[in-house]
Amino acid sequence: MMIVQLLLSFVASSLFGVIFNIPKRLLPHSGFVGMSGWAMYMAAARSGVDGVAATFAAAFFVAFVSNGFARRYRTPATIFIVSGIIPLVPGGTAFEAMRHVVMNDYNAAISLAAKAFMISGAIAMGLIFSEVVNQLVKRRP
């Protein structure tokens, strides 16, 4: 089951690379970035870490790997990051929130929307922290 999940996240992330028009030779790499992010998320979520913290860790890892690839292949890191963070986007929570809005159950909708917002924030913070680490490493000669 684990292997199927990893495979699916790999394929999905590299296909998102096609949607974002990234260079052909880098498609497997963006797939790898997405897979490693999803693996990180699953490992954290299974060991009982809260969803927001797990997303933070995964986004951090995605940006970390992307910056490494960016340096190795001399391309902008965004190429890897955009397809890498796609599996982490809180689509399910946002959908549930929307479903409750339609059902006029605003209490549940607000709490779900807040959760989706927190997860998006965790993605952003993960990227920021990783960038900070990247700059600290780069500054050292």
Next chain:
Amino acid sequence: MTERVDDIVDVCLLAGKLMLESGGETYRVEDTMGRIAASFGVSRSHSYVTPTGIMFSVEGTNVTRFIRISERSTDLSKVALVNHISRRISSGELSLDGARKELERVQQLPLGYPLWQQTAAAAAASACFASLLGGMNHFLPSLLSGGMAFWCFEMMHRFVKIRFFAEFFAAFVAGGIVLLMERAGFVRDVGNMMIGSVMPLVPGLAITNAVRDLMAGHLIAGLSRGAEAFLTAFAIGTGIAFILSIR
């Protein structure tokens, strides 16, 4: 000297325009233009880039230019190409004319992948996503709904220039197909399929660019990109909510 400065500014603006139109971050655009100008000997240049326009001026001369960016698409391989050209300029490999030729060649390049390949990729990505969330029996139905949603988005965007309406319509179509398949008895779990189908429309690039711009201190660019991402998410959400309320 002024003519040369004019030419240098031309090349800088062309590079910046290409990057911004293809989905580069604004701080990367400013950085690239500054580097190109500096390696051609114009060390004191100023640029101000927002997602909808570029201003560029050279200190000590009368040269100040502004260009408007009205159409933006996502073609990250062009961003990578311009980045590569800028590196070659910095290392002294390319002359001013050579750089202009290279950039014009990049400008002529068609979009990285043809529409059918992108649609196929979107369909398969939706299928992978729905299976990732809900199990392998979601694979085939999501292939259909995700592909149709992406195709409708591209077609609608050609006719109606309002991007957010196209996104709303695509989400509506995706939800509609999933609901029809539920009525016909093919699928039971509507939620995961709808999420998978709209995934290719999710503003992933806008979100990352907004965060990276904000980090670099480009507050206006970051906020406007954030607004773009929010509007897209809102359009998708409305499309799905519309379908759910009909159900």
